[in-house]
Amino acid sequence: MAFKISDYVIERLKEQGVDTLFGVPSFYNAALYYSAERAAGFSTIVTSSDLEAGYAADGYARVRGLSVVAVSYGPGTLSLANAVAGAYVERSPVFIVNGGPSDKNIGDQTSTGVLYSHSIGRPHTDLEVLQPLTAFCERATDPALIPGKVDQAIRTAIVRKHPVYLEISQIMLGANTSRPTTPLDLSIPAGAAAKTASAILKAIKAAKAPVLIVGVEVQRYGLAAGMLSIINKLKIPWATTLLARTTLSEQHTKFLGVFNGEKAPQTLKAAISGADLVVSLGAVFGSGHATIMVPQSTKTIRVWDGSVVTFNGAPERLSFPELIAQLDRNAVVESDKPLPALPPYRVHELGEAAWDGDRDAALPPTGRTSATVATAVAPGMSYDELFQVIEQSVAPDPGLIMVADTFLGIYPSARIRMPVQNSFLASAIWASIGHSVAAAVGVAAAKAKRPVVICGDGGFQMTAQSLSTMARYALDAIVVVVDNGLYGYEQYLLDPGYYSGASAPLPISVIGRWDYLGLARALRIAQVAVATTAAELSTAIATARAQNGPALIQAIVPSRSLPAGL
Numbered sequence: 001m002a003f004k005i006s007d008y009v010i011e012r013l014k015e016q017g018v019d020t021l022f023g024v025p026s027f028y029n030a031a032l033y034y035s036a037e038r039a040a041g042f043s044t045i046v047t048s049s050d051l052e053a054g055y056a057a058d059g060y061a062r063v064r065g066l067s068v069v070a071v072s073y074g075p076g077t078l079s080l081a082n083a084v085a086g087a088y089v090e091r092s093p094v095f096i097v098n099g100g101p102s103d104k105n106i107g108d109q110t111s112t113g114v115l116y117s118h119s120i121g122r123p124h125t126d127l128e129v130l131q132p133l134t135a136f137c138e139r140a141t142d143p144a145l146i147p148g149k150v151d152q153a154i155r156t157a158i159v160r161k162h163p164v165y166l167e168i169s170q171i172m173l174g175a176n177t178s179r180p181t182t183p184l185d186l187s188i189p190a191g192a193a194a195k196t197a198s199a200i201l202k203a204i205k206a207a208k209a210p211v212l213i214v215g216v217e218v219q220r221y222g223l224a225a226g227m228l229s230i231i232n233k234l235k236i237p238w239a240t241t242l243l244a245r246t247t248l249s250e251q252h253t254k255f256l257g258v259f260n261g262e263k264a265p266q267t268l269k270a271a272i273s274g275a276d277l278v279v280s281l282g283a284v285f286g287s288g289h290a291t292i293m294v295p296q297s298t299k300t301i302r303v304w305d306g307s308v309v310t311f312n313g314a315p316e317r318l319s320f321p322e323l324i325a326q327l328d329r330n331a332v333v334e335s336d337k338p339l340p341a342l343p344p345y346r347v348h349e350l351g352e353a354a355w356d357g358d359r360d361a362a363l364p365p366t367g368r369t370s371a372t373v374a375t376a377v378a379p380g381m382s383y384d385e386l387f388q389v390i391e392q393s394v395a396p397d398p399g400l401i402m403v404a405d406t407f408l409g410i411y412p413s414a415r416i417r418m419p420v421q422n423s424f425l426a427s428a429i430w431a432s433i434g435h436s437v438a439a440a441v442g443v444a445a446a447k448a449k450r451p452v453v454i455c456g457d458g459g460f461q462m463t464a465q466s467l468s469t470m471a472r473y474a475l476d477a478i479v480v481v482v483d484n485g486l487y488g489y490e491q492y493l494l495d496p497g498y499y500s501g502a503s504a505p506l507p508i509s510v511i512g513r514w515d516y517l518g519l520a521r522a523l524r525i526a527q528v529a530v531a532t533t534a535a536e537l538s539t540a541i542a543t544a545r546a547q548n549g550p551a552l553i554q555a556i557v558p559s560r561s562l563p564a565g566l
Contacts, residue, residue: 005146006035006173009068009097010042011180012154016066020045020445023053026072027117028099031173033070045445045473048465050076052438054083054094055463059403059439061092062425063446065222066158068095073167074118077126084133084163086430089284090243091220093157096134097150099170100126103141126167135162141169147177155184160306161220188306191318196308197326200279200301204234207277212238213259217282217304217320219247224421226324227281228252233331239268241283242410243428246418258414262291272296280304282320286429380556383563385534386482387412393541394452400545401425401449405436407456408488411563423449433489434462437479441466444475452541453479458487458511464519470550471524477551478544480537481516484557492566499562520552527551 009032010021021036021044023029036044047053050071057069071080077098087094105116106123115121122128124139131137136156140149146168153166204210212234218227228248231238239256240247248255257268264272272278273292278300285293293300297312303323307315387409394400395418404413404426418424425443427435437460440451460481470477491498491509498505517528527544528551531537537555544551 002176003179004031004035004173005143005150005168005175005177006031007039008147008177008180009150010035010039012150012184013066013068013095014039014042015180015183016154016158017064018066018068019043020060020442021068021070022047022057022060022442022445023070024050024072024076025070026076026099028073028170029070029097029173031099031170032097045441045469047438047441048468049463050079051083052441052463052466052469054080054087055435055438056442056445056466056469057094058083058087058092058435059425059442059451060446061087061094061442062220062439063401063443063448065220066093066095066154067442068097070097070099072118073098073100073126073170074120078129081129081133082432083435084130084165086427086432086435087163088133088135089429090427091161091216091284092163093161093220094163095154095157096130096163096165097153098126098165098167099173100139100167102169102171127165130165133163134165135160136164136166138165139167139169141172143172143175143177146172146175147180151180151184155186158184158186159188161217188319188321189317190322192308192316193318193322194326196301196303196310196316196318197323197330199310200327201330201332203277203301204236204279207275209271209275210236210277210279211256211272211275212236213272213278213280213283214238214240214244214248215281215283215304216241216244216247218324219244219422221282221321221324223282223321223324224248226328229328230324230331233328233333236279237271239272241285241428242414242426243284244282245414245424245426246421249419249421250417251419260288260414263288264292275299277301281324284429379558380483380532380561381534381537382561383409383412383482383557386537386555386557387416387563389534389537389541390452390454390480391416393538393545395419395423397545398423399449400452401443403436403440403443403451403453405453405455405459406431406433406489407459407482408484408492408563408566409454409456409482410489411566413454415563415565425451433459435459438463438466440477440479441469441475444470444477445473450476450478450545453477455479455481456488457481457483457485457514457516460516461511461514464514465523467520467523467525467550467552471526474549476548478541478553479551480541480553480555482555482557483516484559484561485511485513486559487511488559492562496566499560499566505559516552516554525550525552528553530554530556532556 057067061067443451529540
């Protein structure tokens with residue numbers, strides 16, 4: 001059989017350890033699916049929606065280091081955009097490869113006004129939408145040049161740790177080409193790595209109260225061992241962010257906690273605010289970090305996205321892996337350097353996605369009634385009881401990874417003890433609700449660890465059909481739906497008094513009441529359970545873990561329950 005351009009795409013992906021194509025097939029991309037089905041050791045996971053495909057590819061990429069997704073041109077690609085945006089800001093290398101219109105399709109549309117399939121009347125809608133969300137975004141129609149574009153896209157995704165998009169004319173996906181003969185060049189120019197390493201080490205030696213922030217790029221580039229060696233040599237206090245949780249063991253004696261600006265533990269806020277030097281390696285900061293990091297910017301050396309900014313100076317390009325190697329190579333063991341006393345280990349992180357605005361100005365008018373809102377959820381376990389079970393049943397197991405959604409539970413999920421490396425995943429900066437359930441499809445397909453999803457009922461309703469994908473492909477995922485009948489996060493941000501008073505919730509915060517167990521059964525999930533107490537939840541999780549395949553657990557939490565510390 002002739003070797004096709006679609007075969008070339010799959011072959012290059014296999015070289016990088018990718019073994020699964022996520023997406024929804026269409027006439028535009030059918031050739032790629034045929035190639036994926038033919039390739040030895042490669043499989044396809046057809047999801048229940050395009051958005052789910054994007055989240056699943058994102059989850060897979062965070063575990064495996066690269067993923068691929070293909071959906072229909074137009075409606076599919078635009079549905080994917082939200083997932084791609086989250087992957088971009090959170091450094092997840094997803095390769096979106098699509099069949100697209102031919103040059104003739106575009107020419108005929110331009111000259112006659114007759115639209116080609118899935119067109120809105122513009123010639124390059126998908127490119128225009130995804131260009132700001134990707135590190136590489138191009139269209140290829142020349143069969144002689146397409147293999148080079150495939151290589152360039154994959155290389156960019158791996159080197160930059162961002163999503164990339166390549167649109168190949170549909171008729172060219174099935175065109176003949178040659179097999180790849182040389183490996184991809186994944187080298188990164190060293191740039192200012194050596195100079196920056198020297199400057200960082202000198203600054204740390206001179207500082208009286210330095211703090212190191214370990215960011216998600218340490219995990220994405222596979223640099224945890226080098227980073228740990230640097231910390232051990234320098235004996236420097238360090239923190240992490242929610243996005244980078246468990247990149248290093250949080251049992252380390254110099255670990256300060258999970259940093260989220262004004263919502264961080266008081267001891268951690270004091271350490272960073274009072275530091276005379278902050279070294280941030282591979283961390284992204286959101287609005288919640290602003291009150292601390294903006295004032296500290298003149299004392300911060302920040303390495304992120306292939307560049308370094310020193311004390312608000314001009315950015316310089318560098319290789320992050322080479323920087324870590326230089327720091328590890330040149331760090332001198334500090335045996336007697338005095339350090340401030342560290343607090344006892346207990347993370348008290350309150351989430352990455354902070355309210356970014358004037359909360360008082362957003363409060364609803366008075367005088368609302370309860371006539372339009374649903375009955376409050378019956379008594380159940382508190383958030384703190386629920387996460388005590390998670391801390392005992394999930395966090396210590398090296399074979400599990402907690403996939404937390406954006407909801408009130410992100411607070412206690414970020415606060416519990418997480419002793420195992422690479423055991424936490426969340427849409428921590430983009431904060432897209434529903435991400436967790438669909439991302440778990442990709443995490444389970446990656447086969448590194450079994451995902452345990454902790455998701456609010458509002459987020460679950462966004463991507464509930466992912467259960468069907470889990471059942472169809474017998475994916476070993478456990479989904480815990482925290483059922484309180486509310487968009488609890490929004491209720492807290494807009495009207496926190498609800499949780500301590502007797503008033504009705506905001507009508508816009510109330511969600512539809514679902515039969516979660518009945519829905520799961522309808523989607524062919526055999527293992528289902530409901531838990532109203534911590535003991536019942538512990539039993540349900542243990543039962544699910546003892547069996548293969550997907551499971552759903554409905555965990556009842558009263559509507560007025562609020563995590564401790566809020």
